Amino acid sequence: MSFPALAFVDLETTGATATADRITEIGIVEVDESGVREWSCLVNPGTPISGFIERLTGISNAMVADAPPFEDVADEVRKRLEGRLFIAHNARFDYGFLKNEFKRTGRDFRATVLCTVKLSRKLFPQHAKHNLDSLIERHGLTVSSRHRALGDARLIHQFWQRVQAGVAPEVLAQTVKALTARPSLPANLDPAAIDDLPDGTGVYLFYGENNLPLYVGKSKELKKRVLAHFAADHAAAKEMSLAQQVRRIECIATGGEIGALLKEAALIKQLQPSHNRVLRRNEDLCFWELTEVRAGEWRPQLLMAGDIELRREEHLYGPFKTAKEARRTLTELAKEHHLCHSLLGLEKVKAGKPCFAHQLQQCKGACVDKEPMSFHSARLMAALGRHRLAPWPFAGPAWIREGDDVHLIDHWRHLGTAQSEADLHGLLETPAPAFERDSYRILQKALARMTPLARKT
Template sequence: MYAIIDLETTGGQPANDRITELAIFVHDGQQVVDSYTTLINPGRSIPPFITQLTGITNDMVADAPRFHEVARKVVEMTEGCVFVAHNVRFDYSFLKKEFADLGYNYSRKTLCTVRLSRSLIPGQPSYSLGKLCQNIGIPLNGRHRAAGDAEATAILFDRLLKITQESDAAEANAADTLARVDALAPAGRKPETTEKKPSPRRVAAMAQAIKTALLPPLITPEKVAALPQETGVYYFHNEAGEVIYVGKSINIYKRIQQHFAVDVKSRKSLDFKNSIANITWELTGSELVALLYESHLIKQLKPAYNRAQRRSVFPAGIYLKTDENGYKCLYYGRADARNSEIPIIALGNQYKAQGFLYHKVAKYNLCQKLCGLYKTQGACFDYQVHRCQGACVGQESPETYNQRVDEAIDSITYEHESFVVIGSGRRADEKSLVVVENGRYVGFGYVDETFTARKLADFRQAVQPYADNKDIQQIIRQHLRTRRKGEQVKIFA
């Protein structure tokens, strides 16, 4: 049994938007045997552009049932059925979220008619529901309404089932002809023909479609099976071959499986998944190298679906200046193109940077006023409660105060100015190198396991140079705190 479903919603994000209309057509493998359609009151206003697209207005849903009033009906109609939809992850994610809000775990096997159509009706210029139906002669009355789209999907699904039936019949006829030829062969003579195995039944075709429902429509199971279970970076390409996403993982196969298994969170994430036409990868051996290389590639290629590091994932930071009286002053601020200074540490936003600085002020008895955390013409608040030693009013000398500032800086920068991280290579006989010199990232590279070096310059010549930036500094700093077993850090004075 199959439940063919279509939803209309207030927007494209299951986490934030709600269902406004629902249609279910139950198909028994031969024909539609039941159907149900209802408007649903989403409990919120329908945006004008959605009304323009669907024709569903706020007045139309004002007296419609809430989702919790139809939830039992949905469960009962889809019980024991495969959940079928065009771009199934979108509709399925919305229903799962609505049920989750009611405290119910809604779970069904899924089948995507986009993916099945690409497999059984190849070569179509578009596999969107409207254009596909138009190109293969399926009537679509009431586009962008749940009943109209679900009915068209049901007809499409029925066509796809018949294609598998026709294929089975053709192969069965061919096998029957071969059997008759064999029967007419002279006694004792080995037939020249060979018996063909019967073709997979429709149930097998559907089982395969269900099994691969989580995959992007353009990605084959064979492509996923070929992915390495090793450390490296991976690329998602669109049909034109362009890189649309770069990622990294210590196990590329498992990470990409996770990509495909998650429910879609928005129309954009659905478009992203449907755009993936190929997957390539580069092994790095080292997790640190994978992190550094991913950051470099995102900034270089600017993939359409990588927003995190296209500019910087750390738009705020902690900075250092010296005031007119000789006091070193830590302060927080923006970390972007408008600020040419390189931060001591880059952080996710200014709120996090402020909180980080408050922590360092408390730990090292620094002055709130000198750190820009307490605006006053006189003494800071900590001085009044005897936590500040008076740098804000000149009672503590710059030399004494600056020693504690230096201690705070040492706690958030690289422990050593120049060092090399030696880690796993891409092969058993290879090592990876990450070089930092005078507090600046130089680059990474690979050497044979027999490689020996005495000077930092030897390591520097063995790596490919890459740009240093605040993201890279944060990656290295974080990795040094949690580096993996077997990695070495070689320190240079």
């Protein structure tokens, strides 16, 4: 079995964060047809090394004081890695650090990466631990200098040799292929756009030509979800056409899933992306409101969602997407429950005259005093019961915390999301948005997580 030219890489750094911490040592074992070459180099990180890191790696501030900065070894490193499969243990770490160091020097660095943690996990799933110490013990690797760059790079190389000796070639080839598979990306999309996507929860937006919004979606794993859109084996023509049009991707990380759902719903309404299902405009949203016109006589009245005042939700039934849908529902209920079509306003009849439904014996006769009005009202309420707007269970606003986000909600309206107490007070002072169907559904499911806001008295 032939593998391309390989580079086993390990780095020592001043800490764990690729964007803030710096490289102190680089170790590379190059393997190809002409043999094995080892190279390592100390790097001046331009920042102090902590006592903890000094003790862990044995690389002290004094040792790197005269070492070259990364910029001076960047070309050498690139020359050694170029065209090779980049193999590292927990490769995301080493690859991320190198990419960031190259970025600081104004250069771009990209490689096909194979992570030996993932490789070990795939090949030896019976083992729980796949850190380097576990591999040393399990495969009897020879340690030269642990926690130094070249020493650890050698260990990864040894692990690779053990794997090559012990695993069926076609299994290994298949596994490596699966682990290094590059996502197929739309032709017009910069691959760097994918590298920068966050992994966590949030909302993603696809933009097409002329920055036109194409699609808004949400996910608990943003990067994975976005890549799934571009998977080559997509049979759906719709998905293919979307992928071909994407020019730019934007991601908005949220503290959790509720925030993502709310953001997604708001953005779809705001941007009307061409590939999202067309949402009916909120302006058409309406309710049946039951009002007591005389003692014991309740009648339904159509109310547009925009006209509902905050804190007036007691006798509301809905929401319905349109007035037509509201009427159709009420008509169906009237037939099913033998309610009076005239009293419900579904049929125009002179007062005291039986409604047409009564003549067909479908109305129990509240229109001609055959049924007490209060009975009819009670049956109407029961018939509509399933459509009743959930009563808001708190005296005032409530909040939900998700990560760093605090969502503020009042009477099923999402007032906004705050990251600080000052933001929260600002939200309380701005006027509440109109009742909105998607937020209502999202928030109703999240009711158990709400805490009423303690009001200052």
